[in-house]
Amino acid sequence: MAAEKMTVARAMVMALKAEGISTVFGYPGAAICPFYDEMYKEGIRHVLVRHEANGGHAASGYARITGRPAVAIATSGPGATNLITAIATAYMDSIPMVLITGQVSSDMIGRDVFQEADITGAAEPFVKHSYLVKDPNETATVFKNAFYIAGSGRPGPVLIDMPFDIQKIEIDFEYPDSVNIRSYKPSVEGNKLQIKRAIAAIEKSERPLICAGGGLFTANAADLMVEFAERTNIPVVNTMMGLSSISASHPLYCGMIGMHGGKAANYAINHCDLLILLGARVGDRAVTAINRLEGATVIHIDVDPAEIGKNLPVTIPVVGDLKNILGQLLQQAENYDHYEWVQKLAQEKAADVKPVEKAKDGCVNPKEFIRMLGESLPANAVICADVGQNQIWTCTNINLENGGRLLTSGGMGTMGYSVPASVGAKAAAPDREVIAICGDGSFQMQFMELATMMQHGIYSKIIVMVNNRLGMVREVQTNMYEDRQMAVSLDGSPDFIKLAEAYGIPAERVDDISQAQQAIDNLLSAPESYFVEVRVDQDEKTLL
Numbered sequence: 001m002a003a004e005k006m007t008v009a010r011a012m013v014m015a016l017k018a019e020g021i022s023t024v025f026g027y028p029g030a031a032i033c034p035f036y037d038e039m040y041k042e043g044i045r046h047v048l049v050r051h052e053a054n055g056g057h058a059a060s061g062y063a064r065i066t067g068r069p070a071v072a073i074a075t076s077g078p079g080a081t082n083l084i085t086a087i088a089t090a091y092m093d094s095i096p097m098v099l100i101t102g103q104v105s106s107d108m109i110g111r112d113v114f115q116e117a118d119i120t121g122a123a124e125p126f127v128k129h130s131y132l133v134k135d136p137n138e139t140a141t142v143f144k145n146a147f148y149i150a151g152s153g154r155p156g157p158v159l160i161d162m163p164f165d166i167q168k169i170e171i172d173f174e175y176p177d178s179v180n181i182r183s184y185k186p187s188v189e190g191n192k193l194q195i196k197r198a199i200a201a202i203e204k205s206e207r208p209l210i211c212a213g214g215g216l217f218t219a220n221a222a223d224l225m226v227e228f229a230e231r232t233n234i235p236v237v238n239t240m241m242g243l244s245s246i247s248a249s250h251p252l253y254c255g256m257i258g259m260h261g262g263k264a265a266n267y268a269i270n271h272c273d274l275l276i277l278l279g280a281r282v283g284d285r286a287v288t289a290i291n292r293l294e295g296a297t298v299i300h301i302d303v304d305p306a307e308i309g310k311n312l313p314v315t316i317p318v319v320g321d322l323k324n325i326l327g328q329l330l331q332q333a334e335n336y337d338h339y340e341w342v343q344k345l346a347q348e349k350a351a352d353v354k355p356v357e358k359a360k361d362g363c364v365n366p367k368e369f370i371r372m373l374g375e376s377l378p379a380n381a382v383i384c385a386d387v388g389q390n391q392i393w394t395c396t397n398i399n400l401e402n403g404g405r406l407l408t409s410g411g412m413g414t415m416g417y418s419v420p421a422s423v424g425a426k427a428a429a430p431d432r433e434v435i436a437i438c439g440d441g442s443f444q445m446q447f448m449e450l451a452t453m454m455q456h457g458i459y460s461k462i463i464v465m466v467n468n469r470l471g472m473v474r475e476v477q478t479n480m481y482e483d484r485q486m487a488v489s490l491d492g493s494p495d496f497i498k499l500a501e502a503y504g505i506p507a508e509r510v511d512d513i514s515q516a517q518q519a520i521d522n523l524l525s526a527p528e529s530y531f532v533e534v535r536v537d538q539d540e541k542t543l544l
Helices: 008-018 030-042 052-066 082-092 135-153 192-204 220-233 263-271 322-332 337-350 366-376 391-398 418-428 449-456 473-479 497-504 513-523
Strands: 004-007 022-028 043-048 070-074 099-101 130-131 159-165 168-174 208-212 237-238 253-256 272-278 297-302 317-318 381-385 406-409 434-439 461-466 507-510 531-535
Touching: 004 008, 004 473, 008 030, 008 135, 008 168, 022 052, 022 418, 030 043, 030 070, 030 099, 030 159, 052 070, 052 082, 052 099, 052 418, 052 449, 070 497, 082 099, 082 159, 099 135, 130 135, 135 159, 135 168, 192 272, 192 297, 192 317, 192 322, 208 220, 220 237, 220 322, 237 263, 253 263, 253 337, 253 391, 263 337, 297 322, 297 337, 366 391, 366 513, 381 391, 381 418, 391 406, 391 434, 391 461, 391 473, 406 418, 406 497, 418 449, 418 461, 461 497, 497 507, 497 531, 507 513, 513 531
Parallel strands: 022 043, 022 070, 070 099, 099 159, 130 159, 208 237, 208 272, 237 253, 272 297, 297 317, 381 406, 381 434, 434 461, 461 531, 507 531
Antiparallel strands: 004 168
16 A cells, blocks of 8 residues: 555554554543544444543454454543553453543643543553553554554553554655564463473373363354364363353253352362363353362463463473464364263263252342343354343353353452443444343443433343342352341332333343243344343342
8 A cells, every 4th residue: 555645643543554453442531532533434333432441342242253453542531541440351251451541732641631530650550551542643553553463462551642643744645565563472372382281181181171261262263172172072161251152951061160150160160180271261250160170180371471370380481472372282182081971970960950049029139030042042142141140140141152152250259340341242243142241230320321222222231130239249248258238229210111211222021931932032022232230139140
């Protein structure tokens, strides 16, 4: 592409187009207006969120479905600082995003002028890299590098802070064809010696186990993982972020590990003699379940060498892209006989299925409702789970099949994630059924995004579990603080049915399990957005 004279603001738009960006999420302000004016001229679809953090969460949902970096935009000062929660959420879960913020004019930086904030400094702990653009001629390189860094290696958010005056300067713009960052060379292929050692350990093992994490999705390697498990007859457990990488009904699948995981999965991870970690950092909620792993061989495969061995001692580290490494393993792996081990875990899984308890009058058992929802979902459905009790109810009961996908905030545990993430997911895949599941506490952090859905015709569906409590905190206070409930009552909440209808969204309330299937059918058959409120006992437990 030959160099062309244009303003930096226009060059920013041309860079987005060169990266294949057709949809962005944001909230404008004066400091970013030159860029917005050029987006208007070029026709890039801009989804106006009602809070900047939700723009970041929407971009996260979009990126997780497309597998490519997505874009969120905010203005300077409070607009930029409002993005930090979304940036941190994406950083913890390795989501590729490019965040573009306006900044005060470059000659005003450091003078505490109106709506100035050191966003590159404030966001530093939560970004993979950041740029404060002071030289307009570096615009093309900055954008090319930002998208490359965000989407390569271990994906993550990259911030570009663009001063107001710089956006208006005219430059000779030519977008690079390639990237060459000397200090950034992520490993891709696994070391052949380590691959050989891994295969030898697999051949020797009698009770091997695959722990599949969220890195499988960022590497687009979930299908290869299933192929590898089937080839080698190795059972599979998931971390929370790895859920939906394998169908819940697969004969090799044992469930989710961790403090909120299933007994069969936790049994498996404590009785295996070989643990193969695939794209899993094994955070504290997962490590809690591991108490008998001494003596087992641990193979940890991850693109980020800093994660290998950080939370769990590792015998055979393998650094590289999961898709490539699984391909290398499949070239050498054979069909191994683990019949007795697989059967034992199948028995443990069958024994772990318990009938749900009958709910109190006027309430629904949320676990039963979510199981019914999971059984009714069409192929390729996307479930966006929020944080709190609703997250655990969803993760342990939705049982996704047929290419379904679960999105949630695993590392940061960010309440208010599900609805904007569903907007991003639905914008990325308008033909897929996308449903946000949240509690009445988290819903009130994000319900303004119902307006975004209606304005832009992005029709995801909403399920709200209503117990008038911050349920997980209430449960902690009940179990650990002699039931001294403090600051967990949600008295004063609105009528959510009327609220949904005020946004023009059809809604219904379920307060008896006999109503559940009809409500689920109504939700799934609705051509546009639909809202279901599920009444839940205020003392409902997280687990059975």
